Structure formats: C-alpha cells, structure tokens
Amino acid sequence: MDRETRLAWLVDHYRRPRHKGTLADADARVPGGNPGCGDLITMYLKDGAVAWEGTGCTLSQAAASILAERVNREHTSFEEILAITPEVWMDLLGREFADARPQCALLALGTLKIAVKTVEMNRKLREAGVDPAMVRGG
Amino acid sequence: MPQTATAVSDIAQRGYAHPEVLVSTEWVQDHLNDPKVRLLESNEDVLLYETGHIPGAVKIDWVTDLNDPLLRDYVDRARLERLLRAKGINKDTTVVFYGDKNNWWATYAFWVFKLFGVENLKLLDGGRLRWVDEGRELVTDAPSYSQGNISVRERDDSKIRAFRAEVQQHVNRNGKLVDVRSPEEYRGERLHMPEYPNEGAVRGGHIPGAKSIPWGRAVTPETHTFKPAAELHTLYESENGLQKTDDVIAYCRIGERSSHTWFALTYLLGFKNVRNYDGSWTEWGNSVRAPIEKP
Numbered sequence: 487m488d489r490e491t492r493l494a495w496l497v498d499h500y501r502r503p504r505h506k507g508t509l510a511d512a513d514a515r516v517p518g519g520n521p522g523c524g525d526l527i528t529m530y531l532k533d534g535a536v537a538w539e540g541t542g543c544t545l546s547q548a549a550a551s552i553l554a555e556r557v558n559r560e561h562t563s564f565e566e567i568l569a570i571t572p573e574v575w576m577d578l579l580g581r582e583f584a585d586a587r588p589q590c591a592l593l594a595l596g597t598l599k600i601a602v603k604t605v606e607m608n609r610k611l612r613e614a615g616v617d618p619a620m621v622r623g624g
Numbered sequence: 625m626p627q628t629a630t631a632v633s634d635i636a637q638r639g640y641a642h643p644e645v646l647v648s649t650e651w652v653q654d655h656l657n658d659p660k661v662r663l664l665e666s667n668e669d670v671l672l673y674e675t676g677h678i679p680g681a682v683k684i685d686w687v688t689d690l691n692d693p694l695l696r697d698y699v700d701r702a703r704l705e706r707l708l709r710a711k712g713i714n715k716d717t718t719v720v721f722y723g724d725k726n727n728w729w730a731t732y733a734f735w736v737f738k739l740f741g742v743e744n745l746k747l748l749d750g751g752r753l754r755w756v757d758e759g760r761e762l763v764t765d766a767p768s769y770s771q772g773n774i775s776v777r778e779r780d781d782s783k784i785r786a787f788r789a790e791v792q793q794h795v796n797r798n799g800k801l802v803d804v805r806s807p808e809e810y811r812g813e814r815l816h817m818p819e820y821p822n823e824g825a826v827r828g829g830h831i832p833g834a835k836s837i838p839w840g841r842a843v844t845p846e847t848h849t850f851k852p853a854a855e856l857h858t859l860y861e862s863e864n865g866l867q868k869t870d871d872v873i874a875y876c877r878i879g880e881r882s883s884h885t886w887f888a889l890t891y892l893l894g895f896k897n898v899r900n901y902d903g904s905w906t907e908w909g910n911s912v913r914a915p916i917e918k919p
Contacts, residue, residue, distance in 0.1 A: 497671065545670055
C-alpha cells in the first residue's frame with residue numbers, strides 16, 4: 487500500500503468509524519487513554535465480538551476502527567489478539583505515521599488486549615467459584 | 625451553506641507588548657501568495673495536516689522534526705537548520721506557526737525555534753480552529769519549495785528553557801512558578817480517575833509554590849484567540865501576583881501547554897524572564913525525592 491492509499495484508508499476509518507458503539511452486557515468494558523494528548527478508547531468484548539467508543543486524534547481513532555473491523559470480520563481468537571505485536575500493528579498502520587505517534591497507534595490494541603485478559607481472568611475466577619465482581623470490589 | 629464565524633482582527637487594539645508576533649486569519653489570507661511568508665502547521669494530531677491544511681503551509685512534527693531521536697532533548701543546530709532549509713525558509717522569511725489544540729504545538733515549535741535564535745516568527749491567533757471556523761480554504765496538496773538559505777545559531781538553553789535542577793533552585797528561592805495544567809492535574813487527582821489510567825507520572829500533585837493558572841484562561845473560548853492584554857494582566861498579575869520583572873518558570877506535562885503560557889507572558893504581556901520547563905510533570909512527578917505539594 488503506498489503512502490497516499492494508506493493515508494486515505496486511515497482517514498476513511500477516522501471519518502466513518504466501524505463498530506463504534508457499545509455492547510450490552512459486555513464480558514469486558516475496558517477504558518484506555520493517552521491523557522496527555524487526549525486520546526481515549528473504551529473497548530467492549532462480548533462473545534468474541536468487539537465494539538469501541540472513543541475520542542482523540544485521527545490515528546488513535548482510525549486504529550481502533552481498523553482493529554475492531556479486523557477482529558470482527560476474521561473472528562480473531564483471544565490467543566491471536568494477544569499475539570499481535572506492536573511492531574506488526576504499526577507496520578499495518580504504516581510506519582510513516584505510526585512511528586511518530588506510537589502511543590496513539592497502539593492505544594486500541596493495548597486496550598483490547600487488556601479486555602481479553604479481563605475476560606480470561608473472569609472466566610478463571612468463575613471456574614474457581616469466585617465472583618469476579620467481588621474480587622474487584624464490586 | 626454552513627454558518628461561518630467572522631474574522632477576529634483587533635490584535636493591534638488589544639494592548640499587547642509585542643503585537644507584531646500575532647497575526648490574524650485575515651493577515652494570513654492576505655499573505656498566502658507572499659514568497660517571504662512561510663506557514664508552518666504544528667499539530668498534536670499527526671495526520672491532521674494531511675487531511676487538509678492552509679494553502680501553501682508545510683508540516684512540522686514536534687516528535688520527528690524537533691526532538692532528538694535518542695535523547696530526551698531537542699535536535700542540534702545542524703539538524704534544525706537542515707529542517708528549516710528543507711521547508712524553503714530563507715534568512716528573510718517570516719515564519720507563521722499555527723496548529724491544533726489551540727496552538728499548543730505551534731507555540732511549542734515557536735519556542736524551540738527561539739532556542740536557536742530564529743527571528744521573524746509569528747503565530748496565527750486562534751490557530752487552525754479559527755481558520756476552520758471562519759470557513760477558510762483547506763487543501764490537501766503538499767507544497768514544494770526550493771531549498772532555503774537560513775542559518776541558525778547553536779541552541780541556547782540558558783534563557784527560555786529550564787531544567788530540573790534549575791527548577792529545584794527556583795523552588796528553594798521561592799521563585800514564581802506557574803502550573804498551567806488542569807486544576808485536577810494540579811491537585812494530583814487525575815492519577816486516580818478511572819478514565820485516565822496512565823498519566824505518565826507515578827506521583828500526582830504540583831511543584832511546591834506553583835500557582836495554578838490553566839493555559840486556557842488566556843484564551844477567549846468562543847474565538848480561540850488570545851484575550852486582550854488587560855484581561856491577561858488581571859489573570860496573571862492582579863489575581864496571581866506575577867510581575868513583569870519576575871523570573872518565572874512555567875510547566876505542564878511535557879512542556880507544550882506551558883509554551884502557550886510562555887508565549888502569552890513573554891509576547892503579549894511583555895515579561896522579560898520566562899522559562900519553559902519542558903521536562904515538566906513527566907520528569908518531576910517521576911523523579912525520586914522531588915518535592916511535591918498536594919492540597
């Protein structure tokens with residue numbers, strides 16, 4: 487993908503975000519942020535489906551939309567999500583943009599990984615007979 | 625047709641100490657084809673310039689263009705000179721900065737350029753947002769200029785930049801400090817807000833003795849332009865006890881918002897000795913045994 491095509495792709499995701507919204511009764515709702523620059527992403531996971539809400543710069547919001555689209559379209563497993571490295575993700579978004587703002591580029595991915603770990607942790611707690619809400623103070 | 629705001633062009637009537645450093649959208653519009661004027665867009669949002677910018681403007685990125693890639697420091701003289709020449713800037717070019725976030729990064733770039741003694745710098749009052757609000761043209765074509773011939777001096781960090789040890793000395797002398805972050809950051813509350821899990825510092829609060837004067841209080845919210853000098857005088861001098869002859873250090877989180885306040889104090893009110901502490905809270909709030917005040 488050349489620079490102009492990649493730029494158009496990112497801007498399109500920013501202007502027409504995919505899977506932006508909430509998921510009712512989500513298995514996990516995880517907020518993440520780069521408050522220094524005002525980027526905020528909240529990831530929702532429900533039965534492997536992803537939705538997100540957020541505000542912030544073009545790159546952070548486009549990255550969230552691209553991530554949600556890929557995970558939902560390809561039914562990416564939890565294991566596969568956790569295996570996505572920052573390098574691979576920044577290559578996908580385009581190093582010419584991502585290298586200048588790695589925190590913005592990686593916010594959605596990092597937040598989704600925390601959501602995945604949260605779901606997994608809750609599952610293990612339930613298997614052990616523990617209510618996850620009690621562990622987190624309600 | 626979308627409703628657009630009218631131009632704010634009363635800069636000369638606002639009583640600033642150095643009104644010549646601030647230009648209006650109309651001034652920029654009138655100089656779009658002036659070969660001696662170069663517009664530099666400096667944003668937080670790394671892709672914003674590409675989505676549309678003022679005709680003829682070139683992009684400057686505070687991360688990749690102004691910062692050393694290895695050290696937490698700015699580029700050296702040779703690198704800044706190469707950058708400016710590549711942007712087509714000559715010895716007699718007037719550089720006009722503008723950007724998003726109420727010009728945070730525009731004033732930051734302005735301040736960094738000043739460290740190298742670059743002259744003929746101006747700021748677009750109200751920044752990118754004002755230009756957009758007035759319905760003025762944005763284009764996506766990146767302009768190309770022939771190599772410029774500007775020369776810049778070695779960076780001088782002694783007059784308008786403060787380092788941590790100097791800030792500590794300043795605290796010990798009861799020097800004037802301005803914390804331009806939000807009141808929540810000043811009070812050290814932000815670290816505990818659930819929606820802000822990572823503030824980039826392990827401790828919250830403020831540098832002892834600092835006054836809380838959020839940067840945005842220098843700006844008229846409706847227009848994004850700077851408030852008149854009389855209102856700035858009330859804010860900084862009457863309400864917070866600063867004087868034009870004071871040695872003042874401003875800080876925020878990484879030095880961008882405080883560069884906005886540095887600009888207001890230095891050029892709009894005529895303070896003589898204002899330094900920007902670019903290490904700011906990400907350095908102070910992470911430093912072992914750095915003294916912290918928290919109400």
